[in-house]
Amino acid sequence: MNTATLKNGSKKGIVPQLRFSGFDGEWEVKKVGDLCDSIVPGRNKPTNFEGDIPWITTPDIEHNGIINYSKKGLNISRQEAKKVGSKIVPINSIIISCVGELGLSAIAGKEIIINQQLHAFIPKERIDYRFLLYQLNLKKKYMDKVATKTAVPYMNKDNCNSIPIDFPTIPEQHKIASFLSAVDEKIQQLSRKKQLLSQYKKGVMQQLFSGKLRFKDENGVDYADWEEKFFGDIFTFYTTNSLSREKLNYEYGEVKNIHYGDIHTKFKTLFDIKNELIPFVNSDFDVSKIKKECYCQEGDLVITDASEDYANIGKSIEIINLKNEKVLAGLHTFLARPNKTRMYIGFSGYIVRSDNFRKQIMTIAQGSKILSISTGRLAMVAMKIPSLPEQQKIANFLSGIDGKIEQVNGELVKTQEFKKGLLQQMFV
DSSP, rough: OOOEOOOOEEEEEEOOOOOOOOOOBBBBEEEEEHHHEEEEOOOOOSSOSSSSEEEEGGOOOTEEEEOOSSSOOOEEHHHHHHHHHHOHHHOOOOOEBBBSSSSSSSSSSOBBBBBEEEEEEETTTTTOOHHHHHHHHTTTHHHHHBBBBBBOOOOOHHHHOOOOEEOOHHHHHHHHHHHHHHHHHHHHHHHHHHHHHHHHHHHHHHHHHHSSSSOOOOOBBBBBOOOEEHHHHEEEEEEOOOOOOOGSSSSSSSSEEHHHHHHHHHHHHHGGGGOOOOOOOTSSOOOOOOGGGGGGTTOEEEEEEEEEEETTTTTTEEEEEEEEEEEEEOOOOOEEEEEETTTTTTTTHHHHSSHHHHHHHHOOOSOOOOSEEOOHHHHHHHHEEOOOHHHHHHHHHHHHHHOOOOOOHHHHHHHHHHHHHHHHHHHH
């Protein structure tokens, strides 16, 4: 938006960069308190939660969502609300958090009652409630600026009502809000689809690796029973390095290095080098001392040996494509190479993320603040191994699901970026 600032801090001449056809003229700027009535909760908390009106607290706020219920199942009656001096927030009001994490916002999908960490705006005739929600989402910096600077920041009633809102005519507000709502609906659909696919994959993995779900061969005949082995029966460990982030770079080099932090945060189960961003080893590190067998090979597992929590201790990736590049396993990792006659490439990455394997990893982890595992203990983790043909079918099936998840996630990211661009041009 192009704006001119007046001495009193208000704005004039506000014109968005992107606009629907048929609309022109400047937008106005007013304090949200001039465009809405507001509800500030009282200090008294209900004691009787036997009613039908949801009692809403900050954890109930799904940012940019709709509030219809209390996650804790807390509901009060109109009589209880009157007794403690709580006002009922009408449907289509906008709720924002004003204590702690400021600016979380959502729409009241039904009548609700809020606690004193929240603030409710009840839009008047000049503002569309959906448009107001999008505007408030852009005012986080302002909220942080006016909030009382204490250990837990908070905004009082005056702070909340002072938030500046840029707005056009009601017809243009409706147009913008309807369009962005459609984009949000698409984002929600894709998020839900991704969630359902992830849940489906989790359920299938539980069935497959518990033996409850089995594949058959081309003739419909069952494959052989799975063999019970220890990890050390199938995998051999090779030396890794201890290079810190300071010894790595993303610009140049001959050898790349897998850092344990990237396994924790971003690398996929099946590691394909063409799809991952990996740092190079700095030129001052003498790679000539590295033995050939200590370079990563396709089919290898790279396993983290340390973590602050049980969820990530022993987290692994399986390398399925290196494109002939030289790659090392780095700080806080084990490099485990399978017997190629026993393991199909693309299967190991999944079995080490199965529930049974993960539970054993958590059992062998040691430490208080920092958890760790050793190769000796890891070698004794029990595994049930299917035949190579069945491994292939399992790997292909699970990687197919992963492919669908990645496709949906790609669409989700693009839609989120599309919305971000719209907001920047429509409002800023």
